[in-house]
Amino acid sequence: MSVLIAASRREAVSVTPVWFMRQAGRSLPEYHALRAGLPMLQVCQTPDLITEITLQPVRRHHVDAAILFSDIVLPLKTIGIDVEIKPGVGPVIGSPIRRSADVDKLRALTSEDVPYITEAVTELTKQLGDIPLIGFAGAPFTLASYLIEGGPSRDYARTKALMHSEPGTWHALCGRLADIAAEFLRVQIAAGARVVQLFDSWAGVLSEAEYRAYVQPHSARVLRACGELGVPRIHFGVGTGELLEPMASAGADVVGVDWRVPLDEASARIGPDYAVQGNLDPAVLLASETVVASEVARVLRQGRVAPGHIFNLGHGVLPQTDPGVLTRVVELVHSYSTESAAELVQHQRGGA
């Protein structure tokens, strides 16, 4: 039985499961060697590359889960949206969606649009054995923000203006994006993904009132669709201290938390029906070994208060991270048994 799946169901585990958002990819030299200048979205459509890149961090770090190497905008590309990932920038949309008529550009996704996903996930689950593969998709709000802004944004001004001024257009757009995300996850689950994570990376720019009115119903639809297929659902965003409860009640099993809210406090905000995931600040991995060990122990200690804890970072691995530090964090997390809280207080084994 996978410790990650057990923890996500709030069952007892002997060690805390650990994986890292963005564990596959840019922090690993073997990834750069393999990718060798290919455009990101081309890599994400090539089964052998997806499979190999997804496996690299599992081999290297001995994490408790693999996460499919892909990108949240891939499904949009697949249904004909003009989108590229520009290095150092992020997704850039050729013709942003800002009017009711634009919404029709978003046709439904089917499994035939993403045969490489089915192929890669099937091969991955074979190779991974007992280690679960996490499927993933971008949540409607975060996808909508890229489509409306035309790329990454500092203020999400067009997105919020559309949301408030044209709620009909907004809900039509997010409804389609929810269907696309749900189908993208269904394909992954059908091919063997045993857990899913819904990334609403930028939801933290919203107030709770905005989140509940304009976002939660659409994310809930995606999460419900996965729930019907019986897989645990992780729901994650950055800077979501004010949104943890509605992100949980949207239909999550596990709520991802960034480093701003301690896990004991996060668990208090969402109550006993949810596990938590997080929340070491990725920037801390650039600090000294002593600091890393002490911070790992603190996160574990605070995570013990929750009814289930999956150790992770509070956001993705930074590209400049020394992969050796990630390996060491996995060893450290696994070195603490979940039964002995005392050693965490003393950080004794943390410095070993």
Place this chain on the structure above:
Amino acid sequence: MSVLIAASRREAVSVTPVWFMRQAGRSLPEYHALRAGLPMLQVCQTPDLITEITLQPVRRHHVDAAILFSDIVLPLKTIGIDVEIKPGVGPVIGSPIRRSADVDKLRALTSEDVPYITEAVTELTKQLGDIPLIGFAGAPFTLASYLIEGGPSRDYARTKALMHSEPGTWHALCGRLADIAAEFLRVQIAAGARVVQLFDSWAGVLSEAEYRAYVQPHSARVLRACGELGVPRIHFGVGTGELLEPMASAGADVVGVDWRVPLDEASARIGPDYAVQGNLDPAVLLASETVVASEVARVLRQGRVAPGHIFNLGHGVLPQTDPGVLTRVVELVHSYSTESAAELVQHQRGGA
């Protein structure tokens, strides 16, 4: 008596005072006409331009306060740091500060370094009459982040790594920045500024534990220095929902709140000893007139719960904002008497 100063002291006011962060500058056509291609930091060193740009929004919008037109990195430029404001980017530092020895580059600021500030503030307070001028400075953390990263950052990884790994260097750096900020504010107060705002714009990237250990003592020193001179102190940052209490107890009279935390909730977090400032989402100003009116009423209604409320945005005016909308917001805020809560619930006058 200024309503802004009264509200900041939690005294009764007949209308809610209102001003906007970044009310001077980029959203106004008369600003672009006046600035005409001059580099930002040159404008900030020219008394006539500072004065005129500071006054423009007061004339146009009838706000209840002026805020000195300057930039938080100006004091750094003045003491010899190689810094420029790149359009579309922000402050860029020629030689970032990353070692203990680099800290010595930061010499103390004196009033003789900024004669144009004394001149502009003196002239401004003469012209403004009863309308108070808000002096301002960048807080040690936000200034340190620019110096360490070399410019704006997405993850503040170097800043956090230095903070955790070399606390001695960190505290030495922030100690000097606190002295610089305090002196920059003292100059403005001596010349007539009647309120100050300390901008810790990016403090919200920190956890509460980090803020308390590495940031609060330095900001407290700046705020204490201003408190000794008898002016009300506003303390502001973005995404600071977890930091409101330590930002208040650092020595603020008024805590600036962004749009993520409703003002009634913010006031509950900091208690009855502080006024609040905020917190209309600047992106909402791009939405329809009806939405703006309804959101203004909501912010006022939630602000009534606090023992003092200064209406403002949750962050600076976006450059693409229609200045006519800002004027209309001032009229709206002033149209509600602070005694009649019922009209706010109905938004009746909001749509008028």
